[in-house]
Each structure stands twice: as C-alpha cells, then as structure tokens.
Amino acid sequence: MLPGKRILLIISGGIAAYKSLDLIRRLRERGATVRCVMTDSATQFITPLSVSALSENKVYGDLFSLTDEAEMGHIQLSRDADLVLVAPATTNILAKMAQGISDDLATTVLLATDKDVIAAPAMNVRMWEHAATRDNVSTLKSRGVLFAGPTEGDMACGEYGEGRMIEPLEIVTEIEHYFSAAAPLAGRRAIVTSGPTHEAIDPVRYVANRSSGKQGHAIAAALAGMGAETILVTGPTAEANPAGVKIVRIESAREMHDAATGALPADIAVCAAAVADWRPAEILEGKIKKTKGGAPPCLDMVENPDILRSLSAAGNQRPALVVGFAAETDNVLANATAKRERKGCDWIVANDVSPDTGTFGGDRNTVHLITADSTDDWPAMAKSDVAERLAEHIATHFANLREAAE
Numbered sequence: 001m002l003p004g005k006r007i008l009l010i011i012s013g014g015i016a017a018y019k020s021l022d023l024i025r026r027l028r029e030r031g032a033t034v035r036c037v038m039t040d041s042a043t044q045f046i047t048p049l050s051v052s053a054l055s056e057n058k059v060y061g062d063l064f065s066l067t068d069e070a071e072m073g074h075i076q077l078s079r080d081a082d083l084v085l086v087a088p089a090t091t092n093i094l095a096k097m098a099q100g101i102s103d104d105l106a107t108t109v110l111l112a113t114d115k116d117v118i119a120a121p122a123m124n125v126r127m128w129e130h131a132a133t134r135d136n137v138s139t140l141k142s143r144g145v146l147f148a149g150p151t152e153g154d155m156a157c158g159e160y161g162e163g164r165m166i167e168p169l170e171i172v173t174e175i176e177h178y179f180s181a182a183a184p185l186a187g188r189r190a191i192v193t194s195g196p197t198h199e200a201i202d203p204v205r206y207v208a209n210r211s212s213g214k215q216g217h218a219i220a221a222a223l224a225g226m227g228a229e230t231i232l233v234t235g236p237t238a239e240a241n242p243a244g245v246k247i248v249r250i251e252s253a254r255e256m257h258d259a260a261t262g263a264l265p266a267d268i269a270v271c272a273a274a275v276a277d278w279r280p281a282e283i284l285e286g287k288i289k290k291t292k293g294g295a296p297p298c299l300d301m302v303e304n305p306d307i308l309r310s311l312s313a314a315g316n317q318r319p320a321l322v323v324g325f326a327a328e329t330d331n332v333l334a335n336a337t338a339k340r341e342r343k344g345c346d347w348i349v350a351n352d353v354s355p356d357t358g359t360f361g362g363d364r365n366t367v368h369l370i371t372a373d374s375t376d377d378w379p380a381m382a383k384s385d386v387a388e389r390l391a392e393h394i395a396t397h398f399a400n401l402r403e404a405a406e
C-alpha cells in the first residue's frame with residue numbers, strides 16, 4: 001500500500017507508454033497521488049487527456065509554459081513528490097540523464113530533483129545492450145538512480161530479449177519495497193515532547209523556559225519520515241507542524257504530562273521539551289495589580305510532574321526506548337550521565353546550552369548521545385541533522401532488537 005505517497009511519474013516516448021496508464025491506476029488504487037510529466041514523444045503514444053483523466057491531475061509537458069510555471073514551477077514539481085519514477089525510460093532519456101542534458105521539462109525536472117529516482121527502462125534489446133546504454137546505466141546507478149527492470153520478453157518490434165519494461169504491478173511492488181526500506185520504523189509508535197511549557201501566574205503572565213521547539217519538532221518529523229506513527233505533544237512555539245505527525249498542543253507541564261502519558265502505549269518516547277520545573281502554586285483569577293510603591297508579589301512555587309520520569313516508569317506501558325534531553329551549562333557529560341540514571345530513561349542527548357553556544361533558538365546543535373554503556377560525541381550540525389541521526393540510531397536499535405528476538 002502507498003497511502004499518501006506522492007509520485008511524480010515522468011513518461012518518455014516509447015511504445016510501453018501505454019502501460020503507464022495502467023501504472024497510474026495501480027498506484028492510485030494503493031492510495032498514492034500521481035502527478036505526471038510527459039515528453040513530446042510520449043504524447044505520440046498516449047494522450048495527455050488520458051493521463052490527466054487517470055491521474056486526476058494536470059499533466060505537465062512544456063518547460064516554457066507560463067501557466068505551468070506560475071502554478072507549479074519545474075523545481076517545485078519534484079520538491080512536492082516523495083519519489084520520481086521514469087516509466088517508460090527510453091534509451092534517449094537515460095542518455096540525457098547520464099549527461100545532465102535538460103532540454104525539456106522532463107529532463108529539467110530530473111536534473112533539478114532532490115528526490116530518489118526509479119527508472120523503468122523500455123527499449124529494444126540491441127539498444128539496451130549497446131555499450132553507450134550500458135555506460136549510461138552504470139553512470140546513473142553510481143549516482144544512486146534506482147532501476148526497476150527491464151525484463152526479457154517479446155518486444156513490440158518483433159524481436160525477443162532484454163529491454164522490455166516490467167509490468168505495472170511489478171513496478172508498483174518495487175515502489176512498495178522502496179518505501180518500506182525507507183521506513184524502518186513502520187509499525188512503531190512514537191511520542192515526542194517539544195517546546196516550552198507556560199505556567200500561568202495570572203491570566204496575563206506566565207513562567208517558562210527558553211525553547212524554540214526546533215529540535216523536538218525536527219525529531220518528530222524525522223521519526224515520521226522513517227514511518228513511525230508519531231504524536232508530537234508541544235508547548236507554544238512558532239514552529240510549523242511537521243508533515244505526517246499528529247499534533248497535540250498544550251500549555252502547561254501538567255497538560256503535557258497528561259497528553260504524553262495519555263498517548264501511551266508507544267514504542268518510542270523522546271522528551272525534547274523544556275518543561276518548566278515549577279509552577280505557581282495557584283493561578284490567580286484576576287491580573288495581579290502593580291501598586292505604586294508596593295512590594296513585588298511573592299510567588300509560591302510547586303514542583304511540576306516530570307514527564308520523562310513518568311514515561312520511564314510507566315510499568316507495562318513503558319516505551320521500549322525512552323530518550324531524554326539534558327540541556328546543561330556546566331559539566332555537561334557528568335550531569336547528563338547522572339540525569340540518565342536519575343530519570344530512568346535509556347538514552348540522554350546532552351547538549352551544552354551555555355549562552356555563547358547559540359543553541360537556544362539557533363539552527364545548530366552540538367550533542368553527545370549517552371546510553372547505558374557508551375558516550376558518543378557528535379560534531380556540531382544542524383538541528384535537523386541531529387534529528388535524522390537520532391532517528392537513524394533509534395531505527396538501528398529496533399532493528400537490533402528484532403534481530404535478537406529472531
């Protein structure tokens with residue numbers, strides 16, 4: 001199944017283009033959205049009208065179309081896709097891809113894309129076996145282009161041999177494999193806390209910790225990107241909602257606690273929120289008045305529930321992997337190591353947040369991953385890269401667990 005997957009299908013000009021129509025249907029039956037680009041020669045074999053009717057989307061073809069560029073620029077076409085599929089991929093389009101030629105919309109998109117590309121070649125056996133094609137295919141493979149087929153069989157030209165495009169259902173299976181390999185956390189459920197909490201003093205004022213939510217939101221996005229069903233419990237932040245993540249917005253630590261523990265059971269919990277440790281013992285109903293010459297109010301504080309500790313001690317609902325963060329200004333490693341034991345979590349991501357590091361609100365972070373038996377120092381990197389790397393470690397951890405169980 002391919003629910004929600006966005007596929008950009010590039011149809012180049014070969015007789016196998018007629019199979020692309022069925023391919024569009026099969027992809028859509030499995031929940032994928034299909035947007036198509038056709039080369040000029042593809043339109044000699046099938047009409048843009050059929051492609052548009054089956055994909056229920058506009059078909060793109062003209063690099064210099066003002067309307068197309070205004071609606072969806074050629075760069076945006078592949079940015080908005082999860083995967084680019086070239087089917088059929090003729091010898092001509094493979095040659096252009098290998099050479100970096102971009103003389104129409106299809107080849108320009110292929111050069112501009114930052115997404116993986118799967119090519120399903122379709123050509124005569126001699127063309128497929130020609131040294132030029134062999135070189136082009138190996139160049140493309142070395143650059144990471146994936147190939148689905150071709151296979152051996154009867155050809156439209158009457159010959160027999162390798163070069164036939166594989167059947168639409170076989171292409172669909174390859175695409176399903178591609179996405180499941182790219183989704184090592186499929187079937188896992190993750191809870192991520194992010195952002196600050198606001199602890200009300202009165203209807204106007206609150207106490208909070210500094211936190212932009214950038215790191216926590218990036219972690220939720222990375223886990224969801226690897227296929228985990230992800231619930232992001234977030235305090236007030238200016239961060240955009242990560243795609244494919246269920247968002248629960250809260251304000252106070254107690255609300256965050258209830259939302260996070262209420263989202264159990266889960267396999268993974270990552271507590272990246274900067275939860276306020278204390279809250280005013282009572283929230284005043286009316287705004288505290290500033291009286292001229294009067295003494296500033298005294299706030300009576302009480303301790304907030306510790307969400308990380310609660311998740312780590314959730315008995316038979318305890319996630320198999322609980323990860324905490326430790327924002328420290330001094331003795332980063334020693335304090336974080338002690339915190340891992342005190343909180344009962346499995347891993348701690350420790351970061352130095354002393355003011356000169358620029359970690360708070362910034363886009364970069366320098367962290368150390370502390371587990372029961374190792375400390376791994378990571379170089380300074382973008383918060384999104386910290387998130388990806390952490391998600392990869394989490395995926396490896398679960399792959400190891402599965403292997404040990406087998």
Ligand code: C5P
Nearest residue numbers: 271272273275305306307308324325326
């Ligand atoms: O004790 P400290 O706040 O430094 O601990 C940091 C870790 O504990 C973070 O992972 C943070 O999200 C989590 N935490 C929590 N609930 C609290 C306090 C901290 O989940 N009340």
